[in-house]
Amino acid sequence: MKEGDFIKYEFIGGNLEVVESKNKSLVGLKGKIIDETKNMFVLDNGKKLVKDQSIFHITINEETFEVKGDLLVGRPEDRLKKRIK
Known part of the structure; x- marks a missing residue:
């Protein structure tokens, strides 16, 4: 997979972990999207x-x-059009 292809994935159903945040109390938070x-x-x-x-x-x-x-x-459907620089 090429770098940047992840942005076109459907994230619902994936597992998420916060590794950095402006709100430090969220760091380490895990869950399913x-x-x-x-x-x-x-x-x-x-x-x-x-x-x-x-x-x-x-x-x-x-x-x-x-x-x-x-x-x-942005809207999830608009990510398909987005390019990573």
Whole structure:
């Protein structure tokens, strides 16, 4: 897989861990992504995470990616058109 292809994945159903965040109390938070909006992930534990304030480890199909949340801001369907620089 080429670097940057992860952005085209469907994240719902994937496992997420917060590795860095502006809100230090979120670091280490883990959960399964059950919904995604333009600016947030919703986890199975009820937590809502603002995308652009954190760096995440997201595991999908046994592949783990470290993702800066600001790259994911926007509607999920618009990520297909987005290019990583």
